[in-house]
Amino acid sequence: MPARKKLLLALSFVLLALSLASLLVPPIMERSIPIWLRFEAARSGLAISFSDIHAPFLRPLEIRNLQITTAGVGGVHFEFTAPRVEAGLGFAAIFGTKDKSHPLRSIRVKHARIFLRSRAARSTQGIQWATLAALLPARFEISADEIRLEQPMVQVELRDATIFAAATRSGVVSASSIAIHAPLLQKIFADVHGVARWEDNHLTLGSLRLIDGLTIDSLMFDLSRLGAARLGTELSVSAFGGHMRANVTTERYEKARIWELAGTASGISLPRLATALGATETVRGSVRASKFTFRGDPRDVLHATASIWTELIDFSWRERKADAIMLGANFYGRTIQLQQLYIKQRRNELTLSGETVVGSDWLNPDFRGDIIASVNDLGQFAELFGGSGDAFGGTLSVRGRVHTRERSIDGELAITGDGLKIFYAPVHSLTARVGLDSKRVRLDQFELKRDDDFLRAQGSVDFAHNRAIELSAEFSCRELGDYPLQAPLVGKLAGPLKGKVESSGDASQSRTTLYAEANPFSISAQGSWHDQSFTIDQLDIDEGDLRAGFTGEVVLTEPRKLRITVSPTTELRTDLAEDSASCLHGILLTRSDAGKPFSKIRIEGNKFLLDAMGPLSVCDENEDGQPLRINIPAPAEPSPTPSPTP
Template identity: 50%
Template sequence: MSAKNRLLLALSILLLLLALGSLLSPFVLTHTVALWLRYEAQRSGLTITTSEIRAPFLHPVEILGLHVLRPGVGGAHFEMSAPHVEAGFRLASLFDRSERSRPLRSLRIEHARVVLRGRALASAGNVDWATLGSLLPEEFEISADDILCAQSLARVELHDTRISGTTRGSGALTIGSIELGGPYLQKTFADVHGVTRWQDGRLTIGAIRLLEGLSIDSLALDLRRLRATRIAAEGSVTVFNGNLRANLATERTGSTRMWEAAGSASGVSLSQLAPALGWTEPVNGSLRASKFSFRGDPRDLLHATASLWTELTGFNWRERNADVIMIGANYYERTVQLQELYIKQRGNELTLSGETSLSANWLNPDFRGDVSGSIGDLGEFAELLGAETDAFAGKVAIRGRVHAHERKVDGELALTGDALKIFRTPVDSLTARLTLDSPRMQLTQFELRRGEDFLRGTGQVDFSRRRTFELSGDSWCHDLSQYDARVPLLGPLTGTLFTQLDASGDDTNCTLTLGVQTDDAKGSAHGVLRDNALALDSCSVTINDITAAFSGAINFQDRKNITATFSPATELHFPQELESSANCLRGIALQQGDSGVPLSQMAITARQLTLADPTGATRTLSLCDKDEAGTQPLPLSVPARSPSQ
């Protein structure tokens, strides 16, 4: 065969192969793409469905009705749907097996909907990052009608989003609206634009203006090591004359995904940032400087490391004010180290520092702490902690230390105060001293004074013996009317009062002994407190040398509706016509005599007093409120004792 004929034969065979390829390639490529999608779905724990796949010869592959689902806890973790996906492949990449090979020349996704919520199931397979890394296109254009990212405390929605990128120049980003939602946070940014650059697997987005004074200068997503399961991102934000910088990287090592994060901020105005982000409550002040870092697996915090340093100035939120709040803390090798928590508020200063170890026996961790403070205005400092300003006042100094190691605790705490107001009650001075000497905690001194009035107490707790404790205290008041003291049935208390209390017990019950004496009466009680109920085995009241004795119980199960029942230990009588003699009752009047109805039980509930006689008949009477008129005491008759008694 001549050379000319051989050339014609070769060309004919080539044309025949091209003709067969053009006829068979759509069929082969369509089924190849379908099989590959099914294979990758099984490997990665995904569910992938399509309505149709088209692969015209020498044209991009079209996937219609694409739906991707990844199961999660309580529902789908990741879900994406796109009516039209177009992927252009490079035939030359079939013969190039290097890591820099890019088989995907172009990618176009239209009208996608993406949902990311919660977390994936532990049984779900791992995503094949190497395959994703090999599918990074040279150019792309993606449009999404809705993108939702929802977690337990935050929600971000993007609507009408379009992003494009190419290695040959700049691309664009447009977002119709961005919605942020969460506790105390609700904000929408509309008509957001930016410029993109796509080069060697690194996507950079810049010049994103959200509001006047709030803009994202740059946001970079590094996918160059996606095949090695590593993703990195970094960003810079201008926040009302301040700046915020952060970087984030994540990489899978075996069965663990490690995260590295670091960031810094300075000069951020909280008063401008709060309304800009749609915070529902106003916040004032400035984030003068802040730094943070984290490295580890968020699902295994015991083996992570972290650090934080922040300084706030001129802080104000919910009527809480502070000139300076500074905190520095580290976490490493299961140890939390509070380097310093410093709060300055005009004449108030408080400093805390400490360290604790998160051991396997987390109920008994090692701990070390120090506290010192000089509070010149207790009311203002109490407001910072959420209390009402007018309920507290005065000066307080506090200093102490605590050290716990191997279930042994030692330390001390001293508290002094002058010219105080505590829960709106004036107090001239306060002194308290607490010592810790494992396994005991001792209250060596506690004393409140107001003029001649005082409240004193001492006690101790032994943690080695079911938290057994002992407590004793006494008080003296020369005029009870200054304290607005009131007791159910007795009403407002006036005159002098001396009390003495002794208590002892453990974590299951407490034995109480109480003695009370006023100008014209005295009383005593002894009982056991257990399970929100006080059982009184003896209780006596003496008025004008006439004594009435009771036993009974007080139930504290419902703190808003405390109930008390008493049974006379001595014979008592109450008048037959008691209910018509006054509008309400206030106080008790004891008198000698045996006339009237015998009393078998007396019950107090809210503002009602119920009296029962031996036959079971009951009478319910009203107890007086604070300023109610038409009152009278409850008259109880005590039979005179015989000379033999």
């Protein structure tokens, strides 16, 4: 047969084949593809629906009103909707050529809506990763009106997001807004643009400027091993004068998905970070270096491993200042290990370390800790923890250790200080030694001294016997006016004072006795503590040959609003005129039968209630008033003894 006839015959067969294909392929595809989609969706535990599918010959496949959902506990876990999806099929790859062509030449999605919520999926069927890997296209163009990711504490929402990427040329990525809602972060990034590249199943996004000082240099998704259920991500960010890098990989092992994360950060400016987060208060300093790692299943944190190391330098916020703060910690084998918490503040240093086992018995942890502190400026150190620098001063040294196991405790703590100022009160020296022995805490020594003034105490608490307590203390002061001390009704205390306190009991009730001598009074009291109240069984106030006795109660539920109720044990009177008393300040005992008898005194905050008259006010610190006059009737003279009759 002549070559010319052979060529015409071949062309005729090709035209006939194309004609038959144009007639047969569309209906076959329109019937087979829905069956395949529903089959693969069922294998992955997905629900899929669509209105219709068009498969024109040699043109992209079109799916209309596509919806893919995954049922979750308490609602939808995943939802994808799109009014139109176009897929260009690569027939050479489908029919098994040996090249590495993608079965899908292209995917085009318009006006999609994607929702992912933190609900556990009801289906126990796993995702068919091999099928997903086979569906990766050579080029894609996706636009989404809304993408929302919801977690218990965080919500991320993208509006009008678009991405175009192809293996042959660079693409683009954009979003009109990216909103992040979290308890400590409420931020919207507007008009975000960047570049995209799709090569060898690696999707790379770059040059994404979020705000001034925060740019995503590179965000790479590694999908080359998607068929083996392994995904990887690499992130590089220029953040506020520094850099952040992170690697995230996830792979499925048996029934668990293991995540591996490693991240570093350095040179990040805290002022620029605070401004970007919308903070209104000035923060200074920088993150010199930071590293974080995690490996495990986030749903089973107790069997995961993690570590963190962070160093801040030149930190300041409000009155809090520190030259360096370093934190290093590990978590492995259900053990949290604090390698070091180190704070350096000029001449002050604090170091904490320890570890604890996180087990099933959360109320009985195995804990070990050590503390070392060298404080040469207590006022500056107090500012770091929110205290007033003017209220504290001096040098302090602390060293101790503690170890708890099976509800027993052992350890020791030693504190020494010199030239101190504690809550504005000058203290020349402080010595304290605490011992921990099994279930018993001992206060072996506690002493505050200022010249001849002192406060000494010792005691113990036994947790094995309902927190049985034994405490004794003695104190002596030449002039109370040197200390910022106040008492209800009396106001600022002045004059000499010495006394002794003893207490014993347990968690349900403890007995306390007090004896104190002041000028011109002496006070003795006995009572019992119960919950947040102190019951006064006997309170005697003596001034020379005058004595006033009381019983009552002191309620301490509100420290700033002390409530005191006392009743006299003998007849007492007061001749305080209600109309002439602006406020009360001090107590005056006199020998007199004048005035009205009373049976109860009640003090609540600055309010003074006496049942013999109406309510009065207790004077403020800078307010003048008159003392509460308590008249003690003279004791009845004994009847004369009758003379004997002659």
